[in-house]
Amino acid sequence: MGKIKIEEHTKNMIDNGYTIIRAANSPGVVDKIKREIKIISDVKQADNIQESPDWGSHSSFGIQNESLFILKTMFSHPVVKPILTNLLNDPWYRAIESNRPNYKCRNGIRAQTAPKEGVHLHIDSFIPGSGKRPWLIQVFMILEDQDESNGSAIVVPKSHRSDEYAKPEHREEAIALCPNAGDIVMWDGRIWHGTLPNIDCKSRLVLASGFISWFLKPHFNLPNSIPDAFYQKLTDDEKVILGFASPIFRDEFDSRITPTTHNGRSGYDIFPTHAPSYYRQSAGFEYD
Numbered sequence: 001m002g003k004i005k006i007e008e009h010t011k012n013m014i015d016n017g018y019t020i021i022r023a024a025n026s027p028g029v030v031d032k033i034k035r036e037i038k039i040i041s042d043v044k045q046a047d048n049i050q051e052s053p054d055w056g057s058h059s060s061f062g063i064q065n066e067s068l069f070i071l072k073t074m075f076s077h078p079v080v081k082p083i084l085t086n087l088l089n090d091p092w093y094r095a096i097e098s099n100r101p102n103y104k105c106r107n108g109i110r111a112q113t114a115p116k117e118g119v120h121l122h123i124d125s126f127i128p129g130s131g132k133r134p135w136l137i138q139v140f141m142i143l144e145d146q147d148e149s150n151g152s153a154i155v156v157p158k159s160h161r162s163d164e165y166a167k168p169e170h171r172e173e174a175i176a177l178c179p180n181a182g183d184i185v186m187w188d189g190r191i192w193h194g195t196l197p198n199i200d201c202k203s204r205l206v207l208a209s210g211f212i213s214w215f216l217k218p219h220f221n222l223p224n225s226i227p228d229a230f231y232q233k234l235t236d237d238e239k240v241i242l243g244f245a246s247p248i249f250r251d252e253f254d255s256r257i258t259p260t261t262h263n264g265r266s267g268y269d270i271f272p273t274h275a276p277s278y279y280r281q282s283a284g285f286e287y288d
């Protein structure tokens with residue numbers, strides 16, 4: 001998968017607001033991801049762990065804290081990572097080389113299926129826009145084929161630069177993407193999208209993650225929850241993507257503020273030796 005492919009997908013994202021990378025994960029990788037999700041959900045069920053809020057059967061968050069294999073597959077994919085770097089990087093982030101990620105993950109990694117009634121057209125970026133720069137990109141690793149009957153994702157091509165919220169009547173302009181297991185779908189968070197109904201409530205698994213420019217607020221405090229055993233095995237890029245290079249500093253006396261820090265844009269030198277979970281564990285605050 002060469003540079004040309006990355007440029008082509010980057011261009012699709014800019015021109016159409018979405019792209020489909022065909023056969024981006026091998027059948028072996030897809031199977032392994034599905035097996036790991038099954039183990040995670042079985043353990044959650046056995047332990048009666050209820051997410052808050054209860055997402056019912058169609059979304060389960062926090063997979064990045066459960067499977068290092070899945071975390072690395074999502075955060076270090078050889079095609080996805082350079083496309084995100086092209087589109088989400090702040091070009092004036094001086095502490096990190098421009099060809100390395102300075103963006104971060106918004107909400108960790110979740111496993112998702114499609115609800116029976118379908119999902120109405122909406123945007124994920126909270127506000128619409130018309131500029132050429134996205135600030136949120138959604139990545140979906142397709143684990144089971146999607147078709148017209150099991151809740152395929154739908155998008156309205158080019159709507160990402162409309163500067164408008166989606167309205168029900170735009171549904172007529174939407175196309176069903178119907179991707180296959182192994183494909184990766186990416187879209188600009190501003191695009192009008194939803195899903196078709198999943199009439200028979202069939203399993204239609206995807207692994208999903210949102211990625212944002214470094215200065216936006218993530219939904220979860222991802223550095224706080226990553227197990228230290230995982231943290232020790234992360235690359236510098238993966239630590240940046242989790243948010244370790246752009247923390248909220250305590251105040252102007254925070255010792256992590258260094259000469260290389262530029263308006264909150266820090267480099268690899270502020271990474272802690274251990275993740276916060278290590279210190280909670282040592283203090284006996286954690287149950288495992």
Ligand SMILES: [Fe+2]
Pocket residue numbers: 122123124193
């Ligand atoms: Fe959405």
